[in-house]
Amino acid sequence: MLIQILNGIVYGGLLYLLAVGLVLIFGLREVVNFAHGALFMVGAYLGFSIAAMGYWWGGLLVSVVAMAIVGCLLDAMVFSTLRKQDHIVTVLVTFGILLILETVVTKVWGKAYLTYPVPPLLAGTINIGGSPFPVYRLFVIAVSVAVAVSLSVWLRYTRTGLYIRAASTDARVTSMQGINVDRLSLIVVGLGTALAGLSGVVAGPLLSLSPTMGNYILIDSFIVVVIGGLGSFAGAFVAALLIGQIHNFGAVYLPWAATVLPFMLMVGILIWRPTGFAGSRT
Amino acid sequence: MTDNVIEGIKLSRRYGGFAALDNVDIAVKQGEIRGLIGPNGAGKSTLIDVLSGRAVTRGGKVLLKGDDISALTPQERRRRGMARSFQRTNIFPDLTVEQQLRVASWAVPGADIAEVMDELRLTEMADVPAAEISYGDQRRLDLALALVGRPTVLLLDEPAAGLTMEESLALARILRDLANRWKVTVLLVEHDMQVVFSICDRITVLHLGRTLSEGTCAEIRVDPTVIAAYLGTEA
Amino acid sequence: MTSLTASGLPASRRKPAGYAALIAVAVLALAVGAALPWLVPTKIAMSLLAQAMFDALLATSVGFLILQNGRTSFGQAAFFGLGGYAMGVLIARQWVAPEAAVLIALILPTAVAFLLGLVISRITGVAHAMLTLAVGQAFYEVVFRWRELAKGDDGMSFDLPAQMFGFSARKLQDPAVMLVLAWTVLVLVLLGLALFARSRIGQVAAAIRDNEERARFLGYSTVMPRALVYAIAAFIAAIAGILQASYNGYIAPQMFHWSTSGFALIMAIIGGAKFIIGPAIGAVVLFYIKDYAGQFAEYWPAIVGVILVIVTLTMPRGVVGLALMLWRRGTRR
Numbered sequence: 067m068l069i070q071i072l073n074g075i076v077y078g079g080l081l082y083l084l085a086v087g088l089v090l091i092f093g094l095r096e097v098v099n100f101a102h103g104a105l106f107m108v109g110a111y112l113g114f115s116i117a118a119m120g121y122w123w124g125g126l127l128v129s130v131v132a133m134a135i136v137g138c139l140l141d142a143m144v145f146s147t148l149r150k151q152d153h154i155v156t157v158l159v160t161f162g163i164l165l166i167l168e169t170v171v172t173k174v175w176g177k178a179y180l181t182y183p184v185p186p187l188l189a190g191t192i193n194i195g196g197s198p199f200p201v202y203r204l205f206v207i208a209v210s211v212a213v214a215v216s217l218s219v220w221l222r223y224t225r226t227g228l229y230i231r232a233a234s235t236d237a238r239v240t241s242m243q244g245i246n247v248d249r250l251s252l253i254v255v256g257l258g259t260a261l262a263g264l265s266g267v268v269a270g271p272l273l274s275l276s277p278t279m280g281n282y283i284l285i286d287s288f289i290v291v292v293i294g295g296l297g298s299f300a301g302a303f304v305a306a307l308l309i310g311q312i313h314n315f316g317a318v319y320l321p322w323a324a325t326v327l328p329f330m331l332m333v334g335i336l337i338w339r340p341t342g343f344a345g346s347r348t
Numbered sequence: 349m350t351d352n353v354i355e356g357i358k359l360s361r362r363y364g365g366f367a368a369l370d371n372v373d374i375a376v377k378q379g380e381i382r383g384l385i386g387p388n389g390a391g392k393s394t395l396i397d398v399l400s401g402r403a404v405t406r407g408g409k410v411l412l413k414g415d416d417i418s419a420l421t422p423q424e425r426r427r428r429g430m431a432r433s434f435q436r437t438n439i440f441p442d443l444t445v446e447q448q449l450r451v452a453s454w455a456v457p458g459a460d461i462a463e464v465m466d467e468l469r470l471t472e473m474a475d476v477p478a479a480e481i482s483y484g485d486q487r488r489l490d491l492a493l494a495l496v497g498r499p500t501v502l503l504l505d506e507p508a509a510g511l512t513m514e515e516s517l518a519l520a521r522i523l524r525d526l527a528n529r530w531k532v533t534v535l536l537v538e539h540d541m542q543v544v545f546s547i548c549d550r551i552t553v554l555h556l557g558r559t560l561s562e563g564t565c566a567e568i569r570v571d572p573t574v575i576a577a578y579l580g581t582e583a
Numbered sequence: 584m585t586s587l588t589a590s591g592l593p594a595s596r597r598k599p600a601g602y603a604a605l606i607a608v609a610v611l612a613l614a615v616g617a618a619l620p621w622l623v624p625t626k627i628a629m630s631l632l633a634q635a636m637f638d639a640l641l642a643t644s645v646g647f648l649i650l651q652n653g654r655t656s657f658g659q660a661a662f663f664g665l666g667g668y669a670m671g672v673l674i675a676r677q678w679v680a681p682e683a684a685v686l687i688a689l690i691l692p693t694a695v696a697f698l699l700g701l702v703i704s705r706i707t708g709v710a711h712a713m714l715t716l717a718v719g720q721a722f723y724e725v726v727f728r729w730r731e732l733a734k735g736d737d738g739m740s741f742d743l744p745a746q747m748f749g750f751s752a753r754k755l756q757d758p759a760v761m762l763v764l765a766w767t768v769l770v771l772v773l774l775g776l777a778l779f780a781r782s783r784i785g786q787v788a789a790a791i792r793d794n795e796e797r798a799r800f801l802g803y804s805t806v807m808p809r810a811l812v813y814a815i816a817a818f819i820a821a822i823a824g825i826l827q828a829s830y831n832g833y834i835a836p837q838m839f840h841w842s843t844s845g846f847a848l849i850m851a852i853i854g855g856a857k858f859i860i861g862p863a864i865g866a867v868v869l870f871y872i873k874d875y876a877g878q879f880a881e882y883w884p885a886i887v888g889v890i891l892v893i894v895t896l897t898m899p900r901g902v903v904g905l906a907l908m909l910w911r912r913g914t915r916r
Contacts, residue, residue, distance in 0.1 A: 098713055157655075165885060165887055168884060289717055291713070292710060325725075329721035330721075332714075333718070422800050426801060431801075438797045439794065440797065442792075447789075448793075496801075
């Protein structure tokens with residue numbers, strides 16, 4: 067039972083890492099990055115290649131930095147350029163980018179499933195409540211918690227964080243008050259995609275690597291973002307943990323319905339509250 | 349039985365901790381043009397919203413020709429003869445002028461769009477998408493949408509906002525004229541005092557969500573509390 | 584926020600074409616359709632074109648939702664798949680007469696879309712895109728895992744019955760027959776949508792798309808017309824699914840996959856969702872680019888991605904919008 071809950075938290079943590087990136091970007095740009103899952107996937111492959119050379123932690127670092135750079139490029143070349151257009155246009159472009167990235171990765175690494183190694187430092191299991199539990203999974207939980215804590219501290223106590231929260235509430239007013247939304251967005255989008263890279267690497271040893279590995283988790287994180295209320299950090303956190311638990315308990319106790327439960331929860335919540343449980347913005 | 353066409357009794361509305369509307373009573377008689385004035389934040393738009401069904405009153409009720417319509421949706425209120433316009437131009441940008449007036453007319457049995465287009469001088473731009481006509485024309489279109497089918501009650505939220513002085517007064521003349529001929533009762537929120545004093549029969553002054561005063565134009569002009577709260581600062 | 588259907592270009596000031604012109608064009612298109620088996624050189628070309636017609640129907644469904652509801656769906660494949668699966672499963676199991684199977688395959692997706700539309704139509708813009716994607720994918724997950732239904736991810740072959748509506752149903756798998764049928768259906772669907780757009784309910788739906796709040800204050804309930812548009816769009820997607828399933832004699836979860844939805848949306852955008860015929864044109868254009876790019880098939884998604892990015896950035900009204908603009912520029916001189 068305890069193990070089940072922990073497994074749910076592991077998946078919820080991964081979802082949170084992805085969903086919070088989506089929320090960050092949505093807050094400033096009011097667009098949803100459909101390529102987010104593809105960046106997660108590219109991050110995982112990059113990390114994998116370097117880990118295969120024996121530098122697991124190097125892979126993590128390179129992947130995060132590379133995805134941050136990609137995010138800055140994405141913001142400067144796509145989000146910033148298209149900010150005056152209908153947001154759906156930007157979404158379509160990110161969808162195009164997703165198709166391109168999947169094809170490139172298929173070309174470079176092939177379609178076959180690859181196995182991402184666990185770093186030697188985190189190999190093995192420990193005993194939790196009488197059952198063995200992989201140390202690596204605890205590491206995943208630790209990473210998600212660390213990101214959640216540092217993100218909320220950063221948003222709450224720093225000047226940049228204050229600006230981001232202000233801009234997420236109303237980007238137009240904020241830009242009128244002399245805050246450079248474009249520069250802020252560069253940071254935010256870069257951070258969001260860096261988190262996608264981070265979660266890609268961290269998820270690597272748990273999932274098998276494939277060019278479409280980002281799609282399934284992207285849709286789950288969409289559900290998290292919608293349920294949590296678009297643009298809400300706290301909502302995303304709660305919803306990620308909730309979906310993580312549902313995902314896991316469903317898989318064990320209701321296997322025939324497991325994959326559909328999150329969708330049903332989402333539709334149910336939307337009937338009850340069209341803006342999700344923490345949100346008012348659409 | 350009352351001869352009040354539209355009546356609000358003890359209307360209240362809060363936004364967060366702010367009382368936008370606090371126990372306001374209002375009653376407008378058949379054929380009257382009632383001006384609704386007050387400083388920003390007085391509750392004028394909120395009152396229009398509550399009467400038209402865009403916002404819900406907390407306690408209190410709205411009567412249309414004596415019937416309690418508090419629980420009705422905006423579309424039901426429109427079908428009973430209540431129409432409204434909006435502070436910000438609120439039209440259908442991709443539809444042509446005639447198209448959207450025709451859509452408006454279908455909701456009201458027997459409505460005639462030719463008379464509205466004619467009176468509001470929209471006929472010559474009938475086939476132009478609304479997004480492409482001038483701002484002044486858009487404001488008249490906005491009013492025309494509300495006037496289709498000769499509503500019993502017309503709630504207007506700053507129909508002249510953003511217009512020049514001449515345009516505002518011209519619009520006011522059209523409004524006065526149509527209200528008389530079509531027997532439309534009007535509740536008019538307007539910042540431009542010249543417009544208000546030129547066409548309104550009576551005026552209600554709101555201040556901080558409450559009724560400050562009510563009377564004829566002459567009475568309001570000299571009402572000391574009104575002057576102190578409002579007119580003194582602007583007029 | 585403007586909808587996709589709004590554009591920077593001045594819209595046409597001409598009145599829409601009259602009914603007579605519309606019918607005349609449709610009749611002409613039907614005549615061309617009847618002659619297609621003699622115009623298209625080979626069976627392979629006919630087969631390709633028939634499949635392009637399925638794509639065109641699905642893209643038309645997505646485009647219609649944008650045009651009439653202002654909503655961008657990333658999950659329209661759900662109704663395409665539902666139509667195909669209802670058809671395939673009912674015919675394979677022989678639970679009902681083949682004619683009834685077709686009817687159920689049309690009605691089920693339409694009804695589901697109507698009910699979903701009542702809920703989903705309240706969600707706008709980007710959230711709507713995410714939501715439809717997730718809903719579509721939920722259907723995919725179900726048929727993918729539910730092996731008893733139609734063999735899960737392997738997909739399921741089925742044989743068409745000998746007779747359907749008094750015709751020899753097996754003929755549906757003849758490229759020439761299917762091409763003429765699919766073309767005819769597409770023309771009738773486009774004609775139907777053009778008539779819908781001119782009808783009362785169509786214009787009310789357009790008004791609701793343009794400005795939902797004002798439509799309410801003009802006396803319209805806005806939920807029903809929106810749900811109706813969802814239902815019509817799903818009906819068209821279901822037709823596409825039924826035709827494709829019949830032609831291939833095969834159904835697979837890919838029919839529901841988000842990439843199917845996504846490609847249909849891309850076709851609609853490339854063709855021009857502002858026009859009723861745009862999505863269908865986009866589907867055919869993309870289909871022929873794909874055929875031409877055959878040797879680069881493995882790069883196909885990337886090619887589509889690049890085309891999509893270029894089209895969204897440079898011609899917001901799609902191929903049809905561009906053609907119309909060039910034509911007007913040409914005739915003005």
